[in-house]
Amino acid sequence: MILLDENSKYKELLNREGIKSTRHRNAILELLEESEFPLTAEQLFITLRDKTASIDLSTVYRTLDTFASKNLIVKSNRADDGKALYELNHNEHKHHLLCVGCHKLISIDDCPIGELMQTLKNKIDFDITGHKLEIYGYCHDCKKYNHTLSSDT
Amino acid sequence: MILLDENSKYKELLNREGIKSTRHRNAILELLEESEFPLTAEQLFITLRDKTASIDLSTVYRTLDTFASKNLIVKSNRADDGKALYELNHNEHKHHLLCVGCHKLISIDDCPIGELMQTLKNKIDFDITGHKLEIYGYCHDCKKYNHTLSSDT
């Protein structure tokens, strides 16, 4: 009785990749698409469990693995804890600012080092295929506190 | 009966940080100092178990945590697997090239984006305190194979 259309929003995409279109896969893709930021498997699991019908955590992981192997999504690792993050592969290059105060993640759209990588490619004996840049610091809100507190690190 | 001198090589340093100088702590610092690259807790554990007297894995982890909290070492996360890496904090800024072919890690000494961070600091409402850059690709040795095989990504 719900959104049959909606549910198969990604059918073509999935079939094109040679995998079946299922309720869970569609839901996961949808969540990732809606989210501004990378999500953990657990976040997806909880949202899905509440929102749609129940889903098993292992299904979430397997689905994410499948998507990652098809390059539909990108898996990365958060720096501080060991949790993996998943986001849609927009095939656009993107970096984030990670606030060490409140752990907020802020996207920056243009890659500040794109051309630098080009230059570097020519200087070193190494075939650069990609890079990951994480920038740490304090966001607008945390700045204030930090200025009154900070000392070490 | 061994290297009493050697063993207390880091005594001063440790005491200065307010922690006791022990056989294990000295040994771990020594290994990290000798190593050109970040090591996992497990690598340290195995080396130490064979080399000096036996050590418990939990001691390795606790020691590494202690060192990290004193900023003697730096903990980071390898991108592909979930293992944490530890290296001496040289207080020098350093980046690595990670070969996705053979997983070799190559150091690059100068930070290619230092001044870029400076520029960025002024452009955005975010107090940058640090950054991490990982560059992926194929090293000299893996390049050859890659050229004959590669296609995607």
Place this chain on the structure above:
DNA sequence: AATGCAAATGCAAGGCAGTTGCAAGTAGTG
């Protein structure tokens, strides 16, 4: 619409990196 089959899923158990509680050992102090 019914059938068949491979792929997808749920469930429960397992694996692995890292953590914790506690008793025993040890460094540093007087």
Place this chain on the structure above:
DNA sequence: CACTACTTGCAACTGCCTTGCATTTGCATT
């Protein structure tokens, strides 16, 4: 040397993630 607080080993445990297996489901074919 004795004392105390910090360290360590040991074993059990946690949390994230994976796997084996029986069941279900998507989808192509009849």
